Amino acid sequence: MTNSFVMRSSKSRKRHAAEMRFQWMGRIAIIIAIGFLVFMVGSIAMMGAGALKQTHIAFDVDLSHNEIDPAFPEKADYDAIIKASLRKAFPDITDRREKRELYRLVSAEASFSLKNFVVNNPAHIGQTHKLWFIASDDVDLFFKGNITIDEKGNAGRLNAQEVAWVRIFERNQNIETRFNTRFFTAGDSREPELAGILSSLTGTAFTLLITFLIAFPIGIFSAIFLEEFIPQSRWGDIIEVNITNLAAVPSIVFGILGLTIFLNTFGMPRSSPLVGGLVLALMTLPTIIIASRAALRSVSPSIREAALGVGATQIQTVFHHVVPLALPGMLTGAIVGMARALGETAPLLMIGMVAFIVDVPNSILAPATALPVQIFLWADSPERAFLEKTSAAIIVLLVFLVLMNLIAIILRSKHRQRF
Amino acid sequence: MISSSEISLTRKTSTGKMLSEGAVYFVLIASSLVAVGVTIGIVMSMLFEAVQFFNLVPIQDFLFGLEWSPQTAIRSDQVGSSGSFGAVPLITGTLLISTIAMLVATPLGLASAIYLAEYAGPRQRNIIKPILEILAGIPTVVYGFFAALVIAPFIRTTGGSFGLEIASESALAAGLVMGIMIVPLISSLSDDVINAVPQELRDASFGLGATHSETIKKVILPAAISGIAGSLLLAASTAIGETMIVVMAAGLAANLTANPLEAVTTVTAQIVALLTGDQEFDSAKTLSAFALGLLLFVVTLILNIIAQKIVKHYREQYD
Numbered sequence: 221m222t223n224s225f226v227m228r229s230s231k232s233r234k235r236h237a238a239e240m241r242f243q244w245m246g247r248i249a250i251i252i253a254i255g256f257l258v259f260m261v262g263s264i265a266m267m268g269a270g271a272l273k274q275t276h277i278a279f280d281v282d283l284s285h286n287e288i289d290p291a292f293p294e295k296a297d298y299d300a301i302i303k304a305s306l307r308k309a310f311p312d313i314t315d316r317r318e319k320r321e322l323y324r325l326v327s328a329e330a331s332f333s334l335k336n337f338v339v340n341n342p343a344h345i346g347q348t349h350k351l352w353f354i355a356s357d358d359v360d361l362f363f364k365g366n367i368t369i370d371e372k373g374n375a376g377r378l379n380a381q382e383v384a385w386v387r388i389f390e391r392n393q394n395i396e397t398r399f400n401t402r403f404f405t406a407g408d409s410r411e412p413e414l415a416g417i418l419s420s421l422t423g424t425a426f427t428l429l430i431t432f433l434i435a436f437p438i439g440i441f442s443a444i445f446l447e448e449f450i451p452q453s454r455w456g457d458i459i460e461v462n463i464t465n466l467a468a469v470p471s472i473v474f475g476i477l478g479l480t481i482f483l484n485t486f487g488m489p490r491s492s493p494l495v496g497g498l499v500l501a502l503m504t505l506p507t508i509i510i511a512s513r514a515a516l517r518s519v520s521p522s523i524r525e526a527a528l529g530v531g532a533t534q535i536q537t538v539f540h541h542v543v544p545l546a547l548p549g550m551l552t553g554a555i556v557g558m559a560r561a562l563g564e565t566a567p568l569l570m571i572g573m574v575a576f577i578v579d580v581p582n583s584i585l586a587p588a589t590a591l592p593v594q595i596f597l598w599a600d601s602p603e604r605a606f607l608e609k610t611s612a613a614i615i616v617l618l619v620f621l622v623l624m625n626l627i628a629i630i631l632r633s634k635h636r637q638r639f
Numbered sequence: 640m641i642s643s644s645e646i647s648l649t650r651k652t653s654t655g656k657m658l659s660e661g662a663v664y665f666v667l668i669a670s671s672l673v674a675v676g677v678t679i680g681i682v683m684s685m686l687f688e689a690v691q692f693f694n695l696v697p698i699q700d701f702l703f704g705l706e707w708s709p710q711t712a713i714r715s716d717q718v719g720s721s722g723s724f725g726a727v728p729l730i731t732g733t734l735l736i737s738t739i740a741m742l743v744a745t746p747l748g749l750a751s752a753i754y755l756a757e758y759a760g761p762r763q764r765n766i767i768k769p770i771l772e773i774l775a776g777i778p779t780v781v782y783g784f785f786a787a788l789v790i791a792p793f794i795r796t797t798g799g800s801f802g803l804e805i806a807s808e809s810a811l812a813a814g815l816v817m818g819i820m821i822v823p824l825i826s827s828l829s830d831d832v833i834n835a836v837p838q839e840l841r842d843a844s845f846g847l848g849a850t851h852s853e854t855i856k857k858v859i860l861p862a863a864i865s866g867i868a869g870s871l872l873l874a875a876s877t878a879i880g881e882t883m884i885v886v887m888a889a890g891l892a893a894n895l896t897a898n899p900l901e902a903v904t905t906v907t908a909q910i911v912a913l914l915t916g917d918q919e920f921d922s923a924k925t926l927s928a929f930a931l932g933l934l935l936f937v938v939t940l941i942l943n944i945i946a947q948k949i950v951k952h953y954r955e956q957y958d
Contacts (some may be wrong), residue, residue, distance in 0.1 A: 235853070240853070242851075245754075246754025246755075247754060249747045249749075249754070250751045256819045257773060263785075264784075264785065304846060439670075445671040459675060465947075468877075468943040469940070470880025470882065470907065472910055473909050476685060479687065479914060480687075500787075563781075567881035591777050595784065596886075599787065625788050630679075
């Protein structure tokens with residue numbers, strides 16, 4: 221008797237342990253998945269945070285009358301002025317190679333910003349001014365501590381001599397980091413310290429605008445037709461099967477469609493937000509239709525019956541009574557679909573939105589790129605300084621995604637109706 | 640529901656109204672046909688070019704050829720000007736990466752789904768489920784970046800410390816990251832499926848003295864198996880069609896291998912490589928991308944149709 225009791229209790233303990241193990245398997249799986257998410261977003265945020273700051277270097281610039289003609293300030297050789305000023309800051313450098321290394325500390329953009337300064341402030345011609353310039357990407361990485369000095373005294377591509385010069389600037393408080401406005405106001409550049417996301421962000425905005433203008437009306441109209449006019453008909457079933465399958469087609473296939481139909485058959489401009497928006501619209505369409513149908517289905521039949529009962533036609537019933545009630549749900553579906561479109565890269569590669577775009581696109585027909593494609597291009601770049609830019613661009617993309625999803629969640633909870 | 644004769648009676652009252660209602664009706668029909676048009680467009684856009692390609696390269700050489708090197712010569716008299724278009728290395732590469740992804744995603748996704756559906760309280764569920772779904776919402780280019788810059792070097796150095804030679808663009812890195820990405824696809828759908836199992840089955844099993852985990856293993860999972868299979872098929876189809884992760888982390892080396900530590904390429908990565916940049920639409924090299932696209936479309940479509948059939952059948956079983 222006691223024996224069998226002991227046996228049973230050991231068995232029940234075993235079963236209890238198995239139960240606990242099983243529960244923990246589920247917990248561990250969730251912890252792994254969420255842990256990966258946190259690790260990925262966290263490490264990208266850490267890599268990208270540095271891109272918010274940019275290193276600037278200051279030195280005295282001699283804006284003498286010999287170099288700059290006050291009548292035509294834009295014609296002066298500002299590159300030479302920058303170089304001469306740098307030489308003056310380090311008068312003991314005579315070797316040509318060393319001079320070249322010295323010039324490398326400052327970004328290639330310095331001559332343009334000096335020109336802008338002089339053209340806008342002609343009164344300063346003839347004076348000497350301490351001016352701040354963007355440092356080169358190598359100095360930037362070193363000064364922000366992204367690269368450390370190796371045993372030979374080099375820091376990344378900076379040699380020991382250049383590191384020493386940076387230290388001199390540092391001692392004289394002529395080097396500092398500032399908020400990197402350029403990252404948000406400039407287009408792409410071959411020089412990492414000059415590259416910004418504004419051109420790709422504008423491209424994304426144009427593309428998504430086209431996507432919304434095309435996918436939203438077509439999506440809700442076809443949802444209305446399928447749900448309100450031909451429910452449970454053979455044609456409705458065929459279209460429905462078609463839509464669910466379309467929702468699962470790999471996005472790159474939509475890119476191929478855009479390439480052959482929009483570019484090669486219709487001759488639309490390559491790399492343009494118009495074509496990008498069209499392709500993403502077709503891709504987003506199933507999402508919007510499925511969400512809109514669900515929204516229409518949630519409107520109580522009593523609304524329809526009441527409208528029909530007082531003599532409204534079916535079209536009046538749908539458009540005056542059902543659609544207004546379902547609209548928040550439809551809009552939520554559209555935003556979720558647009559959020560997916562925002563992150564899409566592969567179809568845009570197919571239609572040539574991978575170009576190197578410096579200028580901010582000014583129309584839907586101008587060559588453009590999109591933020592995720594910019595991330596792809598920068599991620600491919602061998603320059604180490606682009607790693608930081610890529611991560612920062614990813615953070616910007618994720619922020620936009622979070623914002624869009626938040627809007628969708630708020631919209632959904634605000635207009636949730638119970639019939 | 641109102642009958643059509645009644646509608647036509649009200650319509651007779653005003654011709655203007657009738658006209659505008661006809662226009663609205665037309666717009667509605669036209670909109671819902673767009674989706675059908677897109678499907679036809681997809682098939683047509685790839686079929687024409689694919690047929691042209693199969694005129695240059697026989698279809699059996701494409702489907703069963705063991706070597707993929709699509710470079711075409713600049714001059715026609717150059718050696719090796721034809722290139723070889725055997726898709727087998729691409730298909731095995733795709734399958735290798737998708738298999739790794741499924742090996743990661745299936746246990747994680749299923750265990751999460753079971754926990755969410757059976758053990759988690761409503762509050763826990765409302766927090767965990769949206770967080771898991773973020774994984775599916777993160778753009779794939781972000782996963783690609785992370786796979787190429789963090790996971791691949793990590794695997795390489797870890798393998799190196801064990802004396803293993805690992806390619807910097809290994810199938811393993813791409814597959815692992817892709818696996819995490821598709822976890823929510825499996826967990827969400829399986830969670831729904833497990834929730835749809837009737838409560839009576841659980842109660843009966845508990846009544847017989849089974850523990851919760853025994854009930855899950857012996858009763859709920861067998862009852863939900865077809866729905867779960869459907870969710871796995873959908874996830875596999877997503878993995879096969881995924882592009883950016885493999886473009887960024889798996890590379891373009893068409894190796895015929897089953898070793899996850901070597902570099903492989905996939906159908907999608909090759910399509911991107913062949914169709915970005917300048918193309919000539921009469922060369923076999925460019926046209927081969929359309930044949931690959933068609934192959935990809937057909938395979939993912941078949942997987943989706945089977946998955947949806949299974950899930951639908953499952954739903955009807957318990958409705």
